[in-house]
Amino acid sequence: MSRTDDSLRGAADRAVYERAFAYFRPDWPWIATLVALIGVSVAVGLLEAWPLAILVDTVLTKEPKDGWLHVYFLALLPKDKPGQIIGLVLIGLALQIIGYLAWMARAMINYHLNYWGTTRVRADLFAKLQRLDLSWHHARPQGDSIYRLTTDAFGPWGIVDILIGTSVAAVTLTVMTAILISRSPPLTAAAYSVAPLILWSNWRFGMRIHARALESKQIDADLTAHIQQAMVRVPLAQAFRREPFEFARFEQAVARSVKALLRLNWQEQLYPLTRDLILSLGGAIILGYGGWLVYRDEFLRPTPGGMTVGALIIFMDYLRKLWDPLKWLAEFFSKVRTFEAAARRVFFVLDAPEEIRDRPGARALKAKPRLLTFDRVSFSYRPGHKVISNLDATIEPGEMAAFVGPSGAGKSSLLKLMLRFHDPAQGALRLDGCDIRDIRLADLRAHFAFVTQENLMLPTSVAENIAYGRPDADMAEIAEAATLAGAAEFVAQLPQGYDAMLMEGGANLSGGQRQRIAIARALLSEAPFLVLDEPTSALDPENEALLTETLHRLKRRRTIVLVTHRLNSVIDCDRIFVMEAGRIVERGAHPELLARNGAYARLWRQEANEASPPPRPAPELKTRRFLRAR
């Protein structure tokens, strides 16, 4: 997935952090509990070695030491030695259990915050992606939006988590250092002598593992995309006997993935090895130097308050515990920057301007038949490349109008302007004289039932596919729409009829069957305008005639706007607009256009030469709701 995004650039920005925290504001009681539990874990961790130290220094010795923690622990215990031994064992056990429980509760709260907080981020992102106009989506691969939703959405929690963890690490280090200094400043210095090594190794391996993990993730994403595309190409590969080529490409992609994983695994193995070597070195320094201090203070020159075996045990234990907080501090920048980059990619989408949206004070407009006007409309996808130029057209309520013309003339683009998938650069489209940009978007779109060229199918039942625009429709209405669209016959032959499940993209239907389902979906909608882009392109002559007949019956009840190359279906249209290079070059009804012997007549003769069979009369259909006057 391409991550070379505008959102990755720029210095660390406080606003990104504040915004990340804002997503977790509703969770503050949970965050407070999490911090408290981390405090418990840290305290337990710091106390864990003390029962053993007290046992050695105070209970199992003839000369008990009197440090404040010793006094505090002993106050909880009986006066006799066996009682004190049992008590210290039980305290050690209790500390372990509390530590485990706190760790478990922390993990669960962490998951809870992560998943639910990220759900809020995802909900905002998904809603925004749904609102963003088609130009925005067309400018990026779909995979990019999917990556932002699935992976980058974890960025805000990552930032919060890292900041909490690093703050706790800083507090832990401070408390630990204070305790160590109170026991022995020279030994504390010895313990910290390996800290630079710990920092160095954490930093170095953190960066390397992070880079290798990112590389591996990227290569895995490419592999997944590669496999997905290869599966789509199976028929092509079989037809052109390119299976060996596809297999070689697959092998290459898998080999890249394996090599990237091995590079990651190598660093993951080197890291603990280095860590254990440094810890062993630190352990040796403390044992050697600390052992000498104990020998000096206990045997050579017995010194009250000097170094003890118990204190040495504490130092050995705390040395291991230095690792974690130092790791947090060393890895802070590399880790937080990754999450920051992910969060930026999320916020980049959330902040993307919505070109197509309700204007302030946009009008509510009830869906009903209205006069549609194209008023000197110009439009381009790219500056300087006009697709529609200064186009004027009027379609009366209840009329059937068609836009015809050569491929690339701008017919489909014109239909997209009607639903405000894009806005014109100049001029306006109007409903009953009102600029459609001044109408609430949802109200405007409720006027149109659109059958696109793609005939998108959902991987659900046939019935749900037909009822997508009107989920409350009952089975009788669905079946009636299917009949009108010429779909009823083949649906009846499916094993479960209307309950039959469609595969991804409607792969278990023919192109013509998908088109009929899409038309049924539009017919079932109660929108006053039926907008159809090449509705008969995949239909056989019989079904084309059936649909043409249905459309003619709907005339006067619905306004029908048709884009087609099949001129047979426009013969009875009230208005035909002939387009060339974004302009209307002729307009009128079929007979007058033929009589004019211009662009339309040329198209008509071309089609006649292509020997399309004459349209057959469609069977008589009983229509109820779809023909109803609105």
Ligand SMILES: Nc1ncnc2c1ncn2[C@@H]1O[C@H](COP(=O)(O)OP(=O)(O)OP(=O)(O)O)[C@@H](O)[C@H]1O
């Ligand atoms: N999303 C897009 N981005 C950039 N250019 C586009 C986009 N969609 C269409 N075009 C261009 O706009 C022009 C008009 O395309 P349009 O699809 O409106 O033509 P059409 O008359 O419907 O063609 P056809 O009959 O082949 O469907 C074409 O040159 C096309 O390449």
